[in-house]
Amino acid sequence: MKLKTLLMGAIATTALVPAAFAAGHEGERGRDGQVNIIYWQAPSILNPYLSGGTKDIESASLVIEPLGRYDENGALVPYLAAEIPTVENGGVSEDLTSITWKLKEGLVWSDGTPVTSADVKFTADYCMHPEGGCAQGAKFDGVTNVEAIDDLTIKVTFSQPQPNPYGPFMGGQSPIIQAAQFADCLGAKAPECTEANFNPIGTGPFVVTDFRPNDVIQMEANPNFREEGKPAFASLTFKGGGDATAAGRAVMETGEFDYAWNMQLAPDVLAKMAEGGKGTPIAAFGTLVERIEMNLTNPSPDLPPETRATVAEPHPILSDERVRRALSMAIDRELLVEVGYGQAGRPTCNLVPAPALYASDNTECLTQDLDGARALLDEAGWTDSDGDGVRDKDGMKLSLLYQTSTNAVRQDFQALIKDWWSQIGVETELRNLDASVFFGGDPGSPDTFQKFYADVEMYANNFDGTDPQAYLSAYRCGNEPKPSSQWQGENINRFCDPEYDALLDELARTGELDKRGEIAKKLNDMLTKDSMTIVPLVDRGRVSAASNTLGGVILNTWDSELWNVADWYRIKE
Template identity: 40%
Template structure:
């Protein structure tokens, strides 16, 4: 669809001559994904839907207990330190952003009175300013009012390098000004096509200045509210045992009428995905279970019991492998996998190319994940206009063997290839989870046939995804040769998702391993394309730049995508819940109710 026709359709919606539904049908038919079509309307001054779950209760409370099961247990409750999704989910119960993302990719106001648009004066024509108006009457759980001072403080807190926030990438290149008690202005250094990052979704949760003001910067980890939050969310904090159980109670002064429905909240952590699925689908001991990374055939059998149902939504999440090009076994200045080191063999592009050919993605999809994932060679898969059409995957053991032969890697007496005394022998880690262990086994078997030996390591999920800087087994440390996990795309635009390929986001001891570039790999061409995309207002040119960033890392075979993940959860039959693939599961928890 050319630019002229697209703009005419947008103008027709603004003039009332074309419904939003008809607009969405036309642009999706032309190859533009629904979430981006929604954003186009927002960017052009057309407000979108306010919520994706019709809410039927006529009063707050009365719903009894709500019991959630996160088999990867939360370990902290500060959203700006939450590098693991389970910590982000738990934090979002208590803290809220100015806006979140519904399952259709629509930007939905939460602490904001409205979504900024050109029509309401919220977006400047030059793409350099956004004005957010706060919802009046919002209170913190301690009764104090939410004001613009809290929003400005959240920016200062996250942007301060000494805070070492996981969300810092959303705040370092902006300036935030208070206009009045309920209005702030976000100022960008350059035209910014994707402005809905700071204060939005996973990265956008607002902190109370009166609880965190003394803990900005170097003292950030000492704040009591990191584990005992005071937020604006639908439930007030009661108790938290990290790695085990979190409890809350209904916030009587919540800012949405007749919400929340449930009187108490329990979030139980630990166990495994299979037992979590069983606890909802078969026994209904819990109301909702998150991230059911369970073989699809197992889920189908559980669903036959009739107590609950599987819920799936499209997302941009990706299951992938990182090949470490730094040395995880040599310590430099107190850290392993330092950017000051090079891996003995994985720095060789031929070795990485061979390993990529030894991954049977189609078997992993067919026999393990089913509804839970689609085989892919691209790190970005949704929305479709951001997916590379060039990247292809292939499973070919013979081809891998020839590449290694030609590169001079000879088999030793033990069958393991080596060159210059360096063996192709690697530690391959992931979290403890049946589909991941089965995927590891499939890859190990193929690698053996090519003379590559893999030692499989499995780490308890609550440890692997922990934000604990003292733990050597967290995925951000990458203290192994290769590792596998899923990373979540936090919004229907991949710009922030792809900053984990930026050189300035490398995870290091200095930033407490909260930098988003876990691979430690960088490429000047990728940095250049990423920075250009950040200020490119033409949608097609910007998409091409982001695709280039994706292709550079995938073609280098440092990042080996496996599956485009569908988000899979389970809910009991009488639970109305709002499951979005573009935000965390608890993004609209206040609107959940029992039918």
Template identity: 30%
Template structure:
């Protein structure tokens, strides 16, 4: 069935793709040759490729289309991409008081339609960001952006950003840029053409987006690197069932998969050892953690605590009742690490051990808080049953396995868990679309998330101003967590340049978060990427995945 799906996609794209699919595999990687089509299995369809409007999936895949001023290397050090240099106080681009930053573009950059990229586009992007009619989300909703006072073009290649206060995240600004010439006014929403079909400076252009079916990218004829990209096209085939997508990769019908989970890795490693024509790059546990997001409110109403999860004792008991090591050992073959900190990577990492598995202590905590077991074994307090919905993306058999382990762990201490998985578009949908997490219409949700390089954006997601509402639909605080102390230290850290002082503040934030338990970390993912040997030029950089290097991909014939 999957082979037929991809054959139809290839036929629709022309004979080149069909020939590429039929090309024999070779262990030797020849010199890059232009032409051909790469096929990517996409389990979760993004809402947009425009990083102004999208979060994790769309932002990462969008790297093939839309580029930022800077890009982190494998060690997390920022390097110039569209920028000519890194602005610093040493080179005079950052003022002594850190309130002014001059950004300089590389000369000769063009949009994918051939129009020049200039500083006017960055001024326009800021105007669109601050326009009340726009609906920025994802990378645009960060403390770094919120601290901009003004953006002024000096000339075609230089623009100056004035800050309201010192802004340590200034290198994370403008990883998105909008083409001024494609807008009648500085307003961008999900319905604008630049949402799904954005112009960019990246190696590829979105040619077609068939909702629920496929996204077709074609070579950008105005890409800044001569002779690149090598591929003619990249087709992202939407396959909501992870098992079907995995089998497609193992059979050579798919060139790569977005994203293999930790649970996929044992299968991939075993398949490679058995001779399947795939490559695997392991990246350790630098970036991603699997989380249980706990709804702290009653259906997103900040004035009403959740009838069960609003009790800190229940959250503590859940934390103690879950056997995380069992998940790592039984589901992931030992791949993964335990962590108790929401700041677990990079310079700001805070070493907080994972809560030990202790169901007896969990039961004691619940008893002391007045949660008594009923005749059916489910705890009750004030006529409220400790019964919770538990949701993640449907069709993910690996997650379903450890959902069942968690379900049993919590049953053992008197908490009833009802697994009700749903499609990603339902769980992670926008506020106006009735997304369960945005609306607070859930109890426990499970997903993988993390931060890139600097924790300023990640920590800011969990502050009170980030709580979603009808007036703030772009909010990212899906736990509806609100703590004044946490807000204060995270806000201070977002305005300090001194790294030592920032680390102290983030340590306070991490300890506050761990004590409140608005979300529970399950494990730090062993992260890897797998791709077919017919696809050459693939590199895996932990912060970006393989997508930022798509210009180097080629068909290894």
């Protein structure tokens, strides 16, 4: 059982990077002055363990780093670690029950204090605390012990063989936090540590000088960064808010910003912006899937929060698989791609669309079938008894609240899907929420995607690296966001199936790559094809925009998009 077979570094991605980006650079740290980044979803916290939102994870990646990352091809590369542990180099035990990491020598935090194995162990204790509600808990699935062997050595032990032991401390979703700074922030106290959560001490190329949640972050070069001459920029502004259109214009038309994330815009809009001559769109496919999650719990405001968080009170409409399937059948995914993404999108029926090893051959959702959807609703007992165009059953209207974040493409999708659902007798109320709030993870807000106070909601996310085990583990029973977990957790729709959990356990025990692929496909199909708990819509190519004067940018779909910001520099005229 060779672990190296899991390191699939040959996964291909396509990055549309201007040739000028390949130019070399060298010199003093901070030599190129200021760089400006805009994310139209504004960060609300700089602690990935308290937020599953991409904008929070990626902004934090400028400051705090993991032991290793995934490069643009999905290969594992060391960052704070001296090397990636494998069976061959002795870092992974022959029986696959432990992995031992070695820190690079001489690492220091931005405050000048040494980075030690105690910080790594603390990070695990922080996320694994039973009262902490860690948003990245699936990364530590199966971990029984994390031990600091010496100042530079950390041993992670698993409850059973782990063919893919790179969950903890790998990728932007699982960085190392400083034990001294977060010492009093364990468990239920975690959200209360505002200073640490907003201004983490890190090892990355930049340090925070001012953080205004849901607005702007000011940073400057980390004077203690381990690589000489990096970063090239002395200061960085990370602007949040607005919309994708304004962000794209700020890079490609006005040149006000150097980098804009997530250009979720229609193809013709992007092409027009690029004519501005200041910047260029860059794109790559990975595992980012726009999907609809079906709420399996009753979101009624008349129920207490604990009940709304679990399947103790099933959803009065969507608990019926036939209704969920009918809603999926009514959707024309090809048209969604044409309207929203063009060549940067592909219709999909899968939650895990890549790598090919793990992608199910399920394609039955790709054909819209309105008549079939109507027949299913008839079978489920939903009929239009009063002729008003909306089906009803036992005195209840077939009416759904459909929420997502504010975004032009998403609102186009909502309008189209509402129309298709109306054609099968479903009444739909649309709600869109500011992305900074929707993805913010504030336990006091009723409008987060984790609380899911709606019937269906639409968003996209993906996973670090090329192995989907931790991603699929998100839907394990008990992993739902709830009051006791500070509303953190990855099982957003509250799916729970013991057979699914048993398959997850089998995946964790399986080392042979083809068999891992078979199991992952079954898990994907249980969530999508078999149950329609998750309704995938579009396999989205990640599209961003970079200034024509910004060098070193390599778009990465397998990790934080800002993974190599230390290598960015200004192209001289």
